[in-house]
Amino acid sequence: MTASDSTRPRILTGDTPTGRLHLGHYVGSLERRLAMQETHDCYFIVANVHALTTRSDKPDEIRADTLEVMRDWLAVGLDPDRSTLFVQSEIPAIAELTFFFSMLLGFGRVMRNPTIKDEIIVKNLGDTYSFGFLLYAVGQTADILTFRPEAVPVGEDQVAHIEMTREVARRFNQLYCGVSDQTPDDDHLRAGGLFPIPRAEVGRVGRLVGIDGVNKMSKSLGNAIYLSDTAKEVQKKVNRIFTGRQNPTDPGDPNNVLFQYLDAFHADKAMVADLRERYAGGRVGDGEVKKELGSAINALLDPIRQRRARYEGDDQAILEIIRAGCAKANTAAEQTLAAARKAMRMHFGERSLGYR
Numbered sequence: 412m413t414a415s416d417s418t419r420p421r422i423l424t425g426d427t428p429t430g431r432l433h434l435g436h437y438v439g440s441l442e443r444r445l446a447m448q449e450t451h452d453c454y455f456i457v458a459n460v461h462a463l464t465t466r467s468d469k470p471d472e473i474r475a476d477t478l479e480v481m482r483d484w485l486a487v488g489l490d491p492d493r494s495t496l497f498v499q500s501e502i503p504a505i506a507e508l509t510f511f512f513s514m515l516l517g518f519g520r521v522m523r524n525p526t527i528k529d530e531i532i533v534k535n536l537g538d539t540y541s542f543g544f545l546l547y548a549v550g551q552t553a554d555i556l557t558f559r560p561e562a563v564p565v566g567e568d569q570v571a572h573i574e575m576t577r578e579v580a581r582r583f584n585q586l587y588c589g590v591s592d593q594t595p596d597d598d599h600l601r602a603g604g605l606f607p608i609p610r611a612e613v614g615r616v617g618r619l620v621g622i623d624g625v626n627k628m629s630k631s632l633g634n635a636i637y638l639s640d641t642a643k644e645v646q647k648k649v650n651r652i653f654t655g656r657q658n659p660t661d662p663g664d665p666n667n668v669l670f671q672y673l674d675a676f677h678a679d680k681a682m683v684a685d686l687r688e689r690y691a692g693g694r695v696g697d698g699e700v701k702k703e704l705g706s707a708i709n710a711l712l713d714p715i716r717q718r719r720a721r722y723e724g725d726d727q728a729i730l731e732i733i734r735a736g737c738a739k740a741n742t743a744a745e746q747t748l749a750a751a752r753k754a755m756r757m758h759f760g761e762r763s764l765g766y767r
């Protein structure tokens with residue numbers, strides 16, 4: 412079965428290669444992807460063009476991170492035989508649709524996107540961000556709609572982007588496919604629309620806090636525990652987490668970052684409940700809680716580390732997986748682009764990519 416003739420419902424999601432993947436990605440999105448691989452036709456994109464928005468001066472780093480994200484995916488268990496793993500810059504249809512879709516969104520609408528506003532502040536972009544930085548929000552609507560997925564598994568911070576994607580899909584279907592503005596979202600395809608109105612599906616933990624205890628765990632903020640950290644590095648990072656507690660006999664905050672992580676990563680819920688009770692009552696020290704947490708995270712990461720070792724240092728194997736995935740992704744993408752161009756009266760004959 413090829414990706415394009417699958418009858419399974421389709422999903423698309425991905426990551427920007429701004430660094431290695433971390434525990435936030437795992438609970439926010441990767442875990443869902445693993446489950447959906449069994450039941451869905453999955454497209455996973457490494458958004459390397461979007462990485463240029465804040466690092467246009469670092470092409471070598473972006474390329475290295477692109478391979479690294481792929482390696483992280485394979486380590487976690489995303490499977491190139493079942494899912495389509497691909498790289499954004501290899502899919503020309505995405506760039507063409509970005510231009511078309513940019514006409515369907517007002518400038519003010521893009522600027523009001525709360526995720527864009529947050530990123531400008533958190534990433535310290537001031538007013539020096541490029542035009543392309545704003546365009547990435549539109550580009551992301553194209554990353555998604557090019558593959559016409561039903562759903563997009565993402566962390567909470569991405570929901571605003573998916574909302575914009577839904578607006579673009581509705582607008583396109585209404586303007587170019589004759590869908591009425593009264594048509595409910597779920598009926599757009601039946602009413603002749605080209606694009607489904609995709610749903611955001613937020614993972615088990617929509618926003619995992621970083622080890623700073625303040626911001627979202629993020630590759631760009633240096634507050635992450637990476638899937639590729641060694642067991643020692645993990646325990647060291649856990650030990651550094653600041654709780655503000657002076658003595659083991661002080662009542663501790665049972666919802667601080669240590670306990671948020673225990674809830675997210677410890678398999679034994681009864682044990683966490685017991686620790687939490689003792690912590691709140693001042694009957695267990697931070698040290699013991701941190702040791703328990705480090706072990707729980709390492710138990711999750713051990714099988715990922717073992718799978719990762721197979722691909723360590725082997726860029727050739729990763730490149731082959733990328734090329735095979737991009738060929739499959741382009742088949743689906745070119746179908747969407749041709750249909751979109753027809754709907755927009757911009758189609759003057761069949762053309763082929765000539766991509767090998």
Ligand code: ATP
Binds near residue numbers: 436618630
């Ligand atoms: P950057 O700092 O460069 O924006 P990031 O760490 O936010 O990187 P992205 O590549 O932007 O990572 O996000 C990839 C996916 O992982 C998105 O679906 C995002 O919502 C999700 N995600 C990222 N960080 C977290 C987190 N801390 N908790 C839950 N989900 C997250």
Ligand code: MG
């Ligand atoms: Mg992000």
